[in-house]
Amino acid sequence: MTRSRSKSIPDHEIIIVGGGICGAAVAYGLAARGCRVTLIDAPTRTNMASRANVGLIWCQSKFLHLPDYARWGFHSARLFPELTRELQKISGIEIPVHYRGGIIACLGEGEYDTRREYIENLGQVLDSYPGGMISRGELEKKLPHIKFGKEVSGAAWCEEDGIIEPLALLRAFKVAFSKLGGTFIETVAYEVQPRNGGFLVITEQGPLNCERVVLAAGLANRRLARFALPELPVYADKGQVLLVERMPYVMPIPVLGVSQTFGGTVIIGFRHEFSGHDTGIVPEDVATEGIWATRVWPELGKKRLIRAWSGLRVMPEDKQAIYSTLPGHPRAFLLNTHSAVTLAAAHARYLPDFIVGAGLPDVAASMTLKRFGYDCQL
Template sequence: MTDYDVIVAGAGMVGAAVGYGLAGLNRRVLMLDGSDTDLRAAKANFGLVWAHGKGINDPAYQRLTIQACEAWPEFAARLEEETGMALAYERKGGLHFCLSDADLSARAAQMDVWHAQTPDLAPSAHVLNRDELIRRFPSMRLGAEVAGATLGDLDGQVNPMRLLAAMLAAYLRRGGALRSNHAVTAIHPLPGGGFEVVAGGFRARAERVLIAAGLGSSALGPMVGLDVPLRPLRGQILVTERLAPLLPVPASGLRQTGEGTVMIGVTQEDVGFDLSTTTEGAVRMTRKALRILPDLAKAKLVRQWACLRVMTPDGNPVYASSVSHPGADIATCHSGVTLASFHAGAYAEALASGGLPDSLRIFHHERFNVPKNQ
């Protein structure tokens, strides 16, 4: 006998979304989470729901991201209706600024490649030169170096902390069980099928187990034949005081929140598990931001923090089922906000049905085991 249908190890962006979806499919779900001091990628989430430019040279990831962004309006509306919590989600497009003519030309060529990968999909990104950019967004006061930008129609933004809180609240409303301060320490396959999951002195049994513990997945995966190579990537973020509107839509590395603060980021630093903030990182981020929006020079910075992203060798997600321990799965990515609609929808449905679709096979971690000479 088992206590649950599924035990989810991890209640961050990925685990919470999948758990929320499974609970809505009448599955008995237990979510086990660590403490607030754990290495949570959600702490440094920029809050972008972003498609354009993702998956260059990887059409499968491109399609997955576009699919997730297209599902976001319905996903957000349903979550807000279930919880009464405002997510501050909006989809008005997203910009990638270019700071020279050469940069804009290179970005345009990149978007041509991106669109050519999926010729059956309608183009969702457009190149805007400086004049077109100003006509489209007349309220923006751009720096002299801004040559233009690319605009993604499917892109948007959300308050990431409200999103996580809403998914957990909705999960509990749907009958899911959650134990905080219960980081999973062991997963034991049971004779005849199923698993016993250990979290310190707590134990529970389930027919299936999903590992969605971020960087902690590296320790748990091998227990059930899912050894996924993961590494931390530090991201630093700055936030200003509240300002009058100056950025009408989010941009890559720059967005104004619904409260008026401006978030500036994000660094990509391969420094292991070092969570320090640095002056060098702050200077690099602010210099670029000021080249785009000079009015930010008048703003006060009120906070700087860092967190660790969960990265695979190629930067793409991993979705895999264990061959040696049927019923065990792993899901990890660094785009937990963008892919939340997919995790709560199609991915949760696949888990509930007992197996992943063929379309997700390309995201199996065995792709990293190909010999280098092949």
């Protein structure tokens, strides 16, 4: 991977600030189209949100109130097999992935009925839905090596969900990007300034000049976009996670909230907390998650807890992705989403065209800053 440490002000065609899965997917897509792209990411021992990510490709039971966003997720999921084949071929990196569906376990008949009603309504809004409710017996047939707790009454099932190793996906994006001619600079970006019709990105290694800039830096976009927006409508959504010791691999179909990794460990977590940038672990909160998980899968209660940690998700104010130019700056682009894994295939396929001047796909056309009252030239 090419790393630049120049102190001059070189010219770049497109600079993407933020090398997580969202930024890396778009960088890869642009490089595949022959664009001269520079990807900037801060040096870190961890891969930010990707280290606190189970890697679910998850569409089911989402966004009844935002049907286009639901359709966008399903469309991206259908693009994943082609994307992973392509990435593996170019990067040479094997990406562990299963496209075998996904499960939401229900505890008790009341929870089962509530979930069923939601899915029925979602199916009506979308005109079709690739899944539905399954009985406890059907659930046990799908995951025959798991002995579910006595309270588990059945589950919601969606055939188009899946699970992928998020760090392998991220690495494959970056290696493929580099092999396609992209430039990677490992440095901190402090500020973006408009300059002569383009932009100056102020970094720890010095300023970089570009024609187009793409802000894909998660929560840091609030700081980086201040040249155009006084307040970006995104906030931190904290999740707290438990990791259980390695077990025999018995869960090729992920269960939301208690999923087994490809290495055999089990990640437990489903919380959404809004406490600013506080990343402290709250023992009583993660204990609630652990108790729930043992009700679903009692065997976990006999296993050793390896560690607990928290992570900050990026959450747009209305929970829908933002793909937009910035007000007054048609060559400055903002990308913010909390579904970076699920939407990675759509991001790699469609957002590069948006960045070089085409519009957004019809299903994503409303996902701009205009919905927050900003005047954006598209």
